[in-house]
Amino acid sequence: MLAFEDVTRRFRGGDGVTGLSFQVEPGEIVALIGLNGAGKTTLMRLALGMLRPQQGMVRVFGEPLDDLPAGAWGQVGALVEMPLAYPELTVRENLRISSLLRGSTPGIVEGAVDAWRLGPVADRRFRQLSLGNRQRVGLAAALQHDPRLIVLDEPSNALDPASAILLREQVTRRAQAGAAVLxxxxxxxxxxxxxxxxxxxxxxxxxxxxxxxxxxxxxxxFERIRADDEHRRTDEEASR
Ligand SMILES: Nc1ncnc2c1ncn2[C@@H]1O[C@H](COP(=O)(O)OP(=O)(O)OP(=O)(O)O)[C@@H](O)[C@H]1O
Structure with a gap:
């Protein structure tokens, strides 16, 4: 479903990601953990074509990203960084637009409102919502169309414990239905x-x-991170 083949993307200044190779298969939940600045968001943005690799290849549904038909993105659900929404539109209107953009029927919106317990705020403008409720709307928009590939960057940010449980249930349910989750x-x-x-x-x-x-x-x-830092320091010193 998602494959990275020796993917490198460096930024001016030297940071970024290097030589990434991994796959996420249908029905599998793969988690990515690392310290702040480790490269998680950069990897996610590469997976979604928001950034292009300087080296290597990203494949989605088996196709190199450059060859992926536009319609295939309707089977992807993602939340990276801030939820994308129209601030002046209501929660319901935003979910409706999101479903249309992905080629789904607006009929799915009420199911998402229920699933994410958004009923009490469904007719409020997005800009009036608390941070946690914005995140729930972003997650509902990312998952309501039952995507086959799901990419979520720190999705539990700002969620209360009840919403974190909802997130876990929704993600597990999608994986059980065959979606690949990163x-x-x-x-x-x-x-x-x-x-x-x-x-x-x-x-x-x-x-x-x-x-x-x-x-x-x-x-x-932390032991794995420390060992890797030490290893890199020794390598750097040896190459000087
Ligand atoms: N557009 C950019 N230009 C320059 N450097 C960047 C850019 N985007 C990311 N970086 C750098 O690349 C590195 C990886 O950043 P990234 O945001 O992927 O980390 P992260 O693991 O998601 O961190 P966090 O847990 O803090 O969100 C960091 O050093 C960051 O400063």
């Missing part, structure tokens, strides 16, 4: 609950997977 998070315990695999990203590189069956996930995470 999700980034800072919450290790949340990730451990839903992900089939957890990829570790550090300083723009994928450095392996985290075993989520262990007890002290945080310690395991």
């Amino acid at each position: 999700i980034s998070s800072h919450h290790l315990d949340e990730v451990a609950r839903i992900a089939d695999r957890v990829l570790l990203i550090n300083a723009g590189r994928l450095i392996g997977q985290l075993d989520t069956t262990g007890h002290d996930l945080e310690r395991a995470f």
Whole structure:
């Protein structure tokens, strides 16, 4: 469903991501974790064609992104950075537009309002919503059309515990229906609950997977990051 083949995208100043290779298969939830600035959002933007690789290739539904027919994006659901919405339109109107843009029928909107418990704010303008409610609208818009590929960058940001549970249920339900899910998070315990695999990203590189069956996930995470930092420092010193 989603494949990265040796993908590199560096920014002026040297940061970015380097040599990323991984796949997300149908029915699989893959989580991406790393420290601030590790490259998670850059990877997500590359997956969605919001950034182009300088090297390597991204494939969606088996096609290189450049060859993907425009209609195929209707089977993708994504939330990266801020939810995109028209501030002067209501929640319901925004969800309706979002469904039309993805080639779905507006009939799905009421289901999304119910699923995300947006009823009490459905007729409020988007700009009047709290941060958490905006995030819920963004998630409803990303998932209401039952996409086959889901890309969510730190989706539990600003969500209250009840909404975080909703998110978990919705994402798991979509994966059980065969969707491929890529999700980034800072919450290790949340990730451990839903992900089939957890990829570790550090300083723009994928450095392996985290075993989520262990007890002290945080310690395991930080040890892997520290070991990678040390390894890179030694390599840099040796190459001087
Ligand atoms: N447009 C850009 N121009 C220059 N540098 C950038 C740009 N976008 C990202 N970077 C840099 O690339 C690196 C990776 O950033 P990215 O936003 O992907 O990290 P992240 O893992 O999502 O971080 P966070 O957890 O803080 O959201 C950072 O050092 C960032 O400053």
